[in-house]
Amino acid sequence: MREDRRWGLSVSQKKELWERWKRGESSQDIARAFGKFRGSIYNVLSSSGGIPPSTRRRSRLALSLCEREEISRGVAEDRSMRGIAASIQRAPSTVSREIGRHGGRATYRAAEADRRAWDHTRRPKPRRLAVQRRLQKLVAQKLSLDWSPEQISGWLKRRYPSTEGMQISHETIYRSLFVQARGVLKKELVGG
Numbered sequence: 001m002r003e004d005r006r007w008g009l010s011v012s013q014k015k016e017l018w019e020r021w022k023r024g025e026s027s028q029d030i031a032r033a034f035g036k037f038r039g040s041i042y043n044v045l046s047s048s049g050g051i052p053p054s055t056r057r058r059s060r061l062a063l064s065l066c067e068r069e070e071i072s073r074g075v076a077e078d079r080s081m082r083g084i085a086a087s088i089q090r091a092p093s094t095v096s097r098e099i100g101r102h103g104g105r106a107t108y109r110a111a112e113a114d115r116r117a118w119d120h121t122r123r124p125k126p127r128r129l130a131v132q133r134r135l136q137k138l139v140a141q142k143l144s145l146d147w148s149p150e151q152i153s154g155w156l157k158r159r160y161p162s163t164e165g166m167q168i169s170h171e172t173i174y175r176s177l178f179v180q181a182r183g184v185l186k187k188e189l190v191g192g
Contacts, residue, residue, distance in 0.1 A: 008040070009034070009036070009040075013034060014044060017030055017034070017044060017045075018052040020033070021045060021050075021052075022052070027041045027042050027045060049127070049176070056121075058118075058121075062121075063090070063094070063098060063117070065111070065114045067090070068113050068114050070084070070087055070088050071084055071088065071108070071110065072108060072109065074095075075105050075108050081095050081096050098113065101113075127172070127175075127176065128168055129168065129172065129173075132165055135156075135165070138166075139168065148170075149170035149171075149173035149174050149177075150170045152168075152170070153167075153168060
């Protein structure tokens with residue numbers, strides 16, 4: 001086994017992987033080009049539903065690390081929420097939620113709060129069909145009866161009107177089917 005098979009892909013390799021995927025190369029061909037196992041290429045592709053992830057960037061509305069540092073200084077100086085909010089030109093409710101969300105006044109730390117907030121915005125989130133086994137089985141059953149994703153989505157909304165975890169959009173079903181002939185439903189449809 002070649003030494004480079006054990007390590008992940010660099011940012012530039014991931015960019016090239018997505019370019020090759022868009023051109024229609026198979027995961028096997030891409031794996032061979034990088035000297036990687038096909039499974040590691042599949043994991044990258046399936047993690048975002050076979051669609052290249054967009055570049056992550058902070059929302060202009062999100063607190064910056066500098067603002068969080070100012071909140072931390074204000075907490076250390078025992079300033080009021082309104083005082084801290086005025087210093088960063090944000091609403092007092094924003095400051096209050098930020099402090100509460102990250103441990104309260106006693107344990108608030110700007111760098112940790114910033115890291116957790118960045119991690120929380122990570123996309124894609126775990127796919128509902130991958131996590132909700134009951135929902136996965138229902139969708140697979142309906143697909144095996146030749147229902148369209150639109151019909152399944154509508155049926156789930158009517159059948160489980162107050163259970164958000166048992167509802168899914170038709171786009172999500174299509175995306176799940178796309179990945180690897182494609183997706184989390186494959187095992188269920190094949191009978192596994």
